[in-house]
Amino acid sequence: MPNLSEDPSFPFYVASRLFSQVYRAPLEELGLTYPQYLVMLVLWEKDGQMVSQIGQKLQLDSGTLTPLLKRLEAINLIKRVRSEVDERRVEIELTYPGKSLQNKAEGINEKVEGIFNNWEDKEFETLKSLMDRLISEF
Template identity: 55%
Template sequence: MASVITPNASLLLDEQLCFALYAASRAMTAAYRPLLEPLGLTYPQYLVLLVLWQDDGRSVGELGQRLALDSGTLTPLLKRMEAAGLVTRERRQSDERDVEIRLTRAGRALHARARPIPQCLLARAGMSATTLGRLRNNLAQLTRSLASEPEGDNP
């Protein structure tokens, strides 16, 4: 059934980009769950590991910036990862205020076990790698645009 355009169409739930992104984000997180459970990881922990597998030895602030998470969210997550033996948290000698996060041997070992996850998600999505790559790039551009200063866009 085609949607009918009414004067209030812009306030219909199914017309909202924010709702489509919210629903897609929840579905994506749910799709990761069965892939991460055998590794003993939550989705946010997996994101932290992705950053550290690429560039180990990041500060909490750097991780927070890269993952768009505040320290109030990130610190308890990192403490749980430390308790699980995946990372170490140590104050930097150059600046005692900075806490550096490093992978442990167990954290590094998970990299090999996690390697198939992106391909599994690609198959689950039912889209080509090219289509998903374009979608990712468009969402990254949307994020940058929304994060920039607004230019008088009040209603």
């Protein structure tokens, strides 16, 4: 008979939910959901990426990513630009408000990293390494 304490994914579910709670308040101030914030992080790293590149980095399919991009476009943080060379290619570019939002978002990671204040660097690196390994299994 299945047992919650034996379910291998339950701790990941709980941790994910708790992280979402930590991000909720600071992201509400920016008017973003966590998935929207991830898209913005990708674009703040490198503006003008194709939809497929963003999806690959976030490991999201176009059915999940497209609605996120539409909402970000509706609130004027990004714009879609069709390639003049190949109309099938769509690049996502930050608008001025989208670029400006980066400064307001700078303290968010520090708030989340505060969870790990009592961790040794090696523990945090081990956790990150194990999570990367788990993700690579999918």
